[in-house]
Amino acid sequence: TINLAAICTPADYNTRPLDTIYSNFIDALPVVKYCSENNKRLIHFSTCEVYGKTIGSFLPKDSPLRKVTFRYDPAYYVLKEDTSPCIFGSIEKQRWSYACAKQLIERLIYAEGAENGLDFTIVRPFNWIGPRMDFIPGIDGPSEGVPRVLACFSNNLLRREPLKLVDGGQSQRTFVYIKDAIEAVLLMIENPDRANGHIFNVGNPNNEVTVRQLAEMMTQVYTKVSGEPMLQSPSIDVSSKEFYGEGYDDSDKRIPDMTIINKQL
Numbered sequence: 001t002i003n004l005a006a007i008c009t010p011a012d013y014n015t016r017p018l019d020t021i022y023s024n025f026i027d028a029l030p031v032v033k034y035c036s037e038n039n040k041r042l043i044h045f046s047t048c049e050v051y052g053k054t055i056g057s058f059l060p061k062d063s064p065l066r067k068v069t070f071r072y073d074p075a076y077y078v079l080k081e082d083t084s085p086c087i088f089g090s091i092e093k094q095r096w097s098y099a100c101a102k103q104l105i106e107r108l109i110y111a112e113g114a115e116n117g118l119d120f121t122i123v124r125p126f127n128w129i130g131p132r133m134d135f136i137p138g139i140d141g142p143s144e145g146v147p148r149v150l151a152c153f154s155n156n157l158l159r160r161e162p163l164k165l166v167d168g169g170q171s172q173r174t175f176v177y178i179k180d181a182i183e184a185v186l187l188m189i190e191n192p193d194r195a196n197g198h199i200f201n202v203g204n205p206n207n208e209v210t211v212r213q214l215a216e217m218m219t220q221v222y223t224k225v226s227g228e229p230m231l232q233s234p235s236i237d238v239s240s241k242e243f244y245g246e247g248y249d250d251s252d253k254r255i256p257d258m259t260i261i262n263k264q265l
Contacts, residue, residue: 003042080259133178
């Protein structure tokens with residue numbers, strides 16, 4: 001059983017926290033229970049958001065251990081499945097409803113494995129990208145709501161509107177191409193003896209950009225492909241409260257350690 005069911009749109013985490021928690025924890029319980037009681041193997045999709053914020057984000061602003069021009073101490077920023085803590089914001093920051101629900105179902109799956117012998121693999125995706133992930137409101141689905149960042153940027157480019165950079169677009173993300181990500185999942189399916197009982201990061205630690213840099217790249221590519229002139233102001237800064245609503249918070253960096261998955265698979 002491969003469970004990919006989830007509400008996983010950041011705009012929903014603090015505006016629909018109950019739906020988010022039910023979708024990612026309560027609704028997943030029967031799947032885990034069924035697999036455990038019937039000796040079925042479970043491959044469960046979690047998220048890199050279970051890590052929350054990095055240890056490095058709590059360092060003093062002037063600390064030499066903070067990242068400088070893409071150099072940083074990995075001990076404070078690289079996320080490891082077996083040792084990195086899960087650091088979330090306060091309860092009033094309801095944006096962490098998704099990450100917390102995902103972490104709790106991970107813990108339940110792990111406990112089922114330890115106490116009842118459930119064969120499981122947990123997948124933690126790190127920003128998978130590729131074809132057909134665009135979402136145009138009113139065309140590909142409902143007109144209300146806020147799509148994911150890449151789809152938001154695509155929509156604005158098509159409509160000749162400035163790209164909105166939340167809190168200046170300073171958050172950093174690593175992106176991995178969908179073909180590589182699916183190859184990793186297929187290896188998990190095909191090698192149960194090597195995958196069972198493990199949590200796997202699936203990402204590309206060498207492909208890191210800020211959201212601002214991503215917006216600039218997409219603007220340049222779209223201008224080249226479309227032949228349309230670049231807007232005089234191709235991007236604007238907006239606050240996270242204005243864009244996502246009250247109770248939003250964010251992780252600073254998401255760099256996956258790939259040691260375990262490379263060793264096992």
